[in-house]
Amino acid sequence: MMAGLMSVSSRSAWIQRSFKGWIRGGIIQQQALLCVGGALAPPGDCIVTVEQAVSVWTQCFQQHGISEALLSSDYIIAHVLGKKTLQSLERRRLQEKLSDKQREEVWALCSKRLTSMPVQYVIEEWDFRDLTLKMRPPVFIPRPETEELVSLVLKDLQSLWRRSSLRCLEVGCGSGAISLSLLHSVPQLQAVALDQSQEAVSLTKENAERLGFLDRLDIYHLDIMKDTDLTVRSCSPVDVIVSNPPYLFSDDMESLQSEILRFEDHSALDGGLDGMSVIRQILTLAPRLLKDEGRMYLEVDPRHPPRIKSLVEERMLGLQYLGSHCDFTNRLRFCILQKRG
Incomplete structure (x- = not known):
């Protein structure tokens, strides 16, 4: 044993x-x-x-x-x-x-x-940047890399903070870590968050209420793989899309620590054969969700940035690939894209 x-x-x-x-x-x-x-x-x-x-x-x-x-x-x-x-x-x-x-x-x-x-x-709790969030299984536990994703978004959007209002969408909110951290840092921001897991939606709502952000956050129980039109109707238009989607290759799931496999939601981790099942759907929907020149920030597997860049350039998804960034371990981890005006 x-x-x-x-x-x-x-x-x-x-x-x-x-x-x-x-x-x-x-x-x-x-x-x-x-x-x-x-x-x-x-x-x-x-x-x-x-x-x-x-x-x-x-x-x-x-x-x-x-x-x-x-x-x-x-x-x-x-x-x-x-x-x-x-x-x-x-x-x-x-x-x-x-x-x-x-x-x-x-x-x-x-x-x-x-x-x-x-x-x-x-x-039953964990710190994410400046916030303490409630945690419970099987909702995905935010990792340090995602704190870097939030920092990247905040740094990149400083030029937009002078606007009277901004609206962002988090796809796959889990505990609400990304949305709530952005709301905490940008007073004029309104956010929308969605997740296919009811447990995640409930936990995000609980965290938003505890932290006093529920009046600036709309939370939806939606699966972007199935609820395409409803997602567009409910969530658009937004200035920013940010997501830490499931991006592990299915074959890599078996190599995860037993405590991850036993307790965390597999659907928040497994991105399909090439880890891009949900990522492709986000890319497809992004032009319908974003305002002109709106931006999208993705946390992905290090093997994904060149694939995403090629996909966007070859299929003309109405998006422009702006660049990639490494995480603190110097691995390609973040992609920035923009809707063509």
Whole structure:
């Protein structure tokens, strides 16, 4: 059995043995971990400091093949303490013992992480640029590259900010990260967001409401692969289209980490045989959605920019390919296109 997929009873047995050792060694006082009702429960009346809890769970995660073991412990325990990371705590705070309530919450959340659930889902939130967004499975978790996409859009559109109003469309909104970040940065912006997943639409709406942007964001449950005319009627015209569409090649899906495959929505990742199924549809619809000289920004696979450029130039889609940009790993990742006037 794979380490990250070990049963609750097996995980509990390992932690129980480990805790006995830590208790004998004076690392933690009191009795060993218990398995109650199929869940991992903390030892009762156990004195555990913040630092000890990090050490315990880092070792546990490492033993069971959980990726980024130390970071996982850090994020979860910091979250329970009301912080983003433990680095923001004073050194003396690391030596303070967890309250009974804090200890129980740490154990409950870390037990979820032991199932390989991504940390973002475990703590039910994640930071994207300047915003903290609610997260829950199976809605796609935004990656650092998409923060770069937003930065690229904002930098490129500075010349347009003097307009009294701007309107953008996000195709495949997921948690709403892109739209909400743009709304946060551009006060005169109105946005439209759509997704084929009802879970994503609901989460975007929840995040928009929490952050106070619901009055500037229209959210639609639409599938651009099927709801073509309705998408055009509901969303156009816009100055900007921005999208991080599913762009993985189907053959590459099998090589993803197990925690991604098990918990995240495959339809937000799998772009078909060549990763361009949804991208082609966006390119086809863009001239109908954009205003004259409106721009489109896409996050894609590094193999896609030359293919997109050729497709646009050969098929005369009413678009002009303006250029490509690399991400922080120096891989081609972003495409900029413009509707011909």
